[in-house]
Amino acid sequence: QSALTQPASVSGSPGQSITISCTGTSSDVGGYNYVSWYQQHPGKAPKLMIYEVSNRPSGVSNRFSGSKSGNTASLTISGLQAEDEADYYCSSYTSSSTLGVVFGGGTKLTVL
Amino acid sequence: QVQLQESGPGLVKPSETLSLTCAVSGYSISSGYYWGWIRQPPGKGLEWIGSIYHSGSTYYNPSLKSRVTISVDTSKNQFSLKLSSVTAADTAVYYCARRRGYALFDYWGQGTLVTVSS
Numbered sequence: 001q002s003a004l005t006q007p008a009s010v011s012g013s014p015g016q017s018i019t020i021s022c023t024g025t026s027s028d029v030g031g032y033n034y035v036s037w038y039q040q041h042p043g044k045a046p047k048l049m050i051y052e053v054s055n056r057p058s059g060v061s062n063r064f065s066g067s068k069s070g071n072t073a074s075l076t077i078s079g080l081q082a083e084d085e086a087d088y089y090c091s092s093y094t095s096s097s098t099l100g101v102v103f104g105g106g107t108k109l110t111v112l
Numbered sequence: 113q114v115q116l117q118e119s120g121p122g123l124v125k126p127s128e129t130l131s132l133t134c135a136v137s138g139y140s141i142s143s144g145y146y147w148g149w150i151r152q153p154p155g156k157g158l159e160w161i162g163s164i165y166h167s168g169s170t171y172y173n174p175s176l177k178s179r180v181t182i183s184v185d186t187s188k189n190q191f192s193l194k195l196s197s198v199t200a201a202d203t204a205v206y207y208c209a210r211r212r213g214y215a216l217f218d219y220w221g222q223g224t225l226v227t228v229s230s
Contacts, residue, residue, distance in 0.1 A: 001174065003157065034214040038158075045207055045220040046158065057218065089158050093215035099146070099171040101160040101215045 001096040004029065004104035006089075011110040017078040020107045022090030023071055028102055030071035034093035037066055037075045040106075041086045049088075050075060077109070085111040114138040116208050116221035124202075124228050130195040134208030134221060135188075141166050142186045146211035149182060149193045151204040152223075159204075163211050164191055198228045 005023040012018040022029065022037075029035055033053045038046035048057050050066035053073060063078045073092070077084055090104040120132035134147070141147060148163035162172035164182045172180050176195070184191040195202060205225050209217035 032214065034216075036216040038217075045223050046217070047220075048216060048218050051216040051218075052213070091158070091160075091215055091217075097171070097174045099163060099214070100173070101148075101163075101211075103150075103158040103160060106157040 001028075001094050001100055001102045004090055004092060004102055006104040006107045008105075009108045009110065011112055012077075012080045013112045014080050014082065016080050017076060018080060018109065019077075020075045020088055020090075020109070022073040022075070022092075022104050024073075024092055024094075024102070025071055027096050028092040028094040029068065029073050029090075031095060032093050033068070035066065035068060035073040036091045037064075037073075038089045038091070039084075039086045040089065046089060080111055082111050085109055114210060114219040116210065116219055118206060118208050118221045118224040120224060120226070122225060122227060124198055124226060125230050126199055126228055127197055130193070130198050130202060130206075130226055130228070132193045132206055132208075132224065132226070133190055134192070135190045136210075137189070139210070140186075141184060141189050141191065146171075147184065147191045148209050148211045148217065150207045150209060150217070151202075152207070153201075153204040156204075161193065161195075161206075200228050202226070203228045 037050040094100040149161040
């Protein structure tokens with residue numbers, strides 16, 4: 001199973017909005033609404049931010065939103081804040097193996 | 113509050129077997145959900161290793177399947193990872209996590225760095 005494709009880096013100024021893309025195939029992102037997004041600060045474990053394409057776990061700011069079109073999922077962060085600077089990973093269920101999961105390569109978000 | 117804690121040797125010799133355990137507190141593994149292992153080589157992205165159901169059913173990443181064994185001990189409320197024939201490429205931070213639904217991990221351990229070196 002091949003990793004999902006994410007841009008290596010994105011940046012934005014405080015208050016702005018940014019979008020991170022996550023491209024897969026019809027065997028993963030495009031075929032199922034089981035895309036999740038994780039935030040990871042340096043030296044910390046990943047934190048679930050979005051699940052099933054667009055759902056936010058309790059406690060996650062509504063500045064984070066998710067969507068999907070075809071084989072590409074997107075994470076949008078609005079009203080950028082300094083603490084949003086982190087690595088972001090998408091993941092998806094994949095039918096290429098039984099109950100398989102595939103992650104994206106990660107995107108480094110820099111808040112200018 | 114669900115908490116997970118990885119434990120095991122931080123240094124493993126090449127060709128040997130890496131063994132880690134994940135102790136779960138705040139939730140009984142027997143109550144359900146899948147439990148999984150994910151790893152992250154230094155400076156790189158996340159890779160799913162495999163998952164196990166409380167009944168013992170296992171699901172592995174095809175790229176690692178020949179070397180991986182995940183098991184569960186419900187009496188101790190923990191699950192374990194064994195990765196055989198390790199090489200330097202297996203050096204990574206290993207995370208255990210609770211898997212809910214098809215592809216989301218909602219609770220994670222803090223991670224443990226395992227270095228493969230002689």
